[in-house]
Amino acid sequence: MPALATAPPVADQPVTVHVCVTCRLAADAPDGPRAGARLAAALQEAAGPGVTVVPVECLSVCKRPVTVGFSAPGRWTYVYGDFPPESADLILAAAAQYAAAPQGLIPWRERPEALKRGVVARIPPPADPEAA
Numbered sequence: 001m002p003a004l005a006t007a008p009p010v011a012d013q014p015v016t017v018h019v020c021v022t023c024r025l026a027a028d029a030p031d032g033p034r035a036g037a038r039l040a041a042a043l044q045e046a047a048g049p050g051v052t053v054v055p056v057e058c059l060s061v062c063k064r065p066v067t068v069g070f071s072a073p074g075r076w077t078y079v080y081g082d083f084p085p086e087s088a089d090l091i092l093a094a095a096a097q098y099a100a101a102p103q104g105l106i107p108w109r110e111r112p113e114a115l116k117r118g119v120v121a122r123i124p125p126p127a128d129p130e131a132a
């Protein structure tokens with residue numbers, strides 16, 4: 001079996017949490033902020049220095065709001081769905097686990113249920129051109 005990733009994690013790089021601000025719940029008021037925008041605002045307010053929260057418009061997982069992604073240099077990128085807008089604390093705790101896990105691979109038994117249920121995709125880090 002080939003190695004899981006080609007690039008080592010880069011130490012001291014913050015985790016980027018992308019949040020879809022266009023995700024909407026059926027219960028969202030038509031003229032109010034969408035669930036994704038509310039979650040992004042809560043994350044931006046609560047995030048510490050190790051996490052960069054980046055609002056984005058659509059991660060193509062529109063049927064599973066709210067969608068977020070975790071990424072960092074040298075680490076696998078994960079995309080998750082189904083986060084309610086009140087999930088900021090859970091997401092930031094998971095981002096800390098992601099930052100501490102080798103290559104961002106949080107062991108399955110250590111993942112919060114929301115991550116186990118909500119995982120949509122995982123994408124390996126880009127190939128290291130220096131290693132070719």
Ligand code: FES
Nearest residue numbers: 020023059061062
């Ligand atoms: S609207 Fe949120 S993923 Fe498309």
